[in-house]
Amino acid sequence: MGSPNVGKSVIFNYLTGGRVQVSNYPGTTVEIARGKMIWGGISLEIVDTPGIYSFRPITFEEQVTRRLLWTEKPALVVHVIDAKNLERMLPLSFQILEAGLALLLTLNMMDEARRLGLSFNVPALERALGVEVILATSIRGEGLPQLREKVTAHVARL
């Protein structure tokens, strides 16, 4: 999950081999998409959610996403954020953590962030939040194999 237009659907397609329509426009995903991922002998259900800015839902899409977290209590939440806007998007990570959901934070759009001269201290961010962090550029597939490994490893530990 994550804010609108951060690349959730690209990651979903990579993990599931599915074909959710991807466009560079916020709010393209208006329904929940579900897909199956089989990797390393483990089979899991991956869910792609509509964009959500915070746990206090304003729009119908946000309500749908929160209700999903509440009723299905996912084994792991992959929070995808736009690395350029780390500061603006972290509050949603805080809310996922406050809710007690397991989190894997993915700083996406790293190509654009690097172009702006931004750099990230991943171990420090992992320490501050107490969760694992991945750097990715999903449209080029960068960081996605690593993401898949971490997701599988997390589920295997359960």
Place this chain on the structure above:
Amino acid sequence: MLPDFKVDYSPTIEHLIGRLLPLLKGNYPFRPRAVALLLLQGDREIADLTARQEGPRFRQIQVIVKQAGQLSPPLSSSIALARHRRAQAITREVMGKPSLRPLGGLVDWLTLWPPTAFPILALILYYGLCRFVGGFGAQDLVDFIEGRVFQAWVSPIARELAARWLSPSLADLVAGEYGIITLGLRYAVGVILPVVGTFFFFFSFLEDTGYLPRLALLADRACKTVGLNGRAVIPLTLGLGCDTMATVVTRTLETTRERIIATFMLALAVPCSAQLGLIIALLAQSPLALGIWVLVVGTIFLTAGHLADRILPGPKAAFHMELPPLRLPVMGNIIMKTTARIQWYLVEITPVFLGTSLLLWFFDQRGFLQLIIQALRVPVQRLGLPPDAAQIFLLGFFRRDYGAAGLYDLRANLSTAQLTVATTTLTLFVPCLAQVAVMVKERGLPVAVLIVAAIIPLAFLVGYSLHHLLGVLPL
């Protein structure tokens, strides 16, 4: 193993959480702390789920939530602020960035700390609205496009061509007193476009810097007294540019209740920029008169908003917005956004102006126009104004600033007290025809009729009281 991450909120909030936690004994998919935070922010869905789980304890929970709802500043903004600060601290620690881009933390802080935030806001509004939109847009650009282009070239040519090629009545429709080109197009492109164009530019500039959400946070409290949340600042401020467009923008408000209140406030007590410019010009000779106008319109704005809040049923929407970082705006973005908004404006609004021309022309042809003006004389004389002023109120209904402009022509014959009464009544009196059309479109006919039916007597009543009150004052 789940991490034990915690954001520390203010002592007040932590205390409220502490009181809620022992009451949350049910089985929740979220941690009790998260459930408590959502409850405190007035989340209805979570409240319903909690009520089901906690049974009799829910009473006590409701008491605490109710207390939290009365806090000032509102609890949801304090929570958003605490998260924002934490996010900022973490970002600063882990993100390396080139020194120039996001503006420094000091500026960030200055725009939020009330003692500096309000002066900064005042400066932004003064230079942005009064100087840039009011001065450059409403005067310089309008003088050029309306005066030099339309009055000097387009209108005479249109009149000439219409007279040559069309029957007299059709020529009137195209290029007469209320003609599609000489009135409709001239107003849409010559007067309103420069004003709203500069306003859109100013607005896009603020938007791109990330200042707008801060403004919303600041104004949240002020708006709560009027029964609106901070999001309403945007349409109400836009109303100072053009109420018609602002009424369309009330779509961004969350609940129907808020949309109706904002629509009503816009129609009653928010003068549009063209009207505002003319009113300030009219009253500038007497600071006392200007002061009275500000006082009366301001009081009406607050009282009416407060009353509307009381009367209209429905839940108060909670304000919530994560704060984006302030940054230097990018000119390309601003121009792109401004262009997109102007396009939207032209598509959405131009037909309304053209329709107005058509209607006025039709009324004029049938002789209704004179009849209406005649009928308006009675109430106008009650306000202590000369009968000539009746025309102004009718014109004002078609275009807010047109009414004020008519008053500008009459001002030599009016005393300061009469001017004050006339400008105040005119400010409150009419949502212009375009605004009424948009009100019907956005809110539906019954609501629009109710709003107009409430405003017209109210405006005359205020004008009437002011007329008698001012008789006592030495003006």
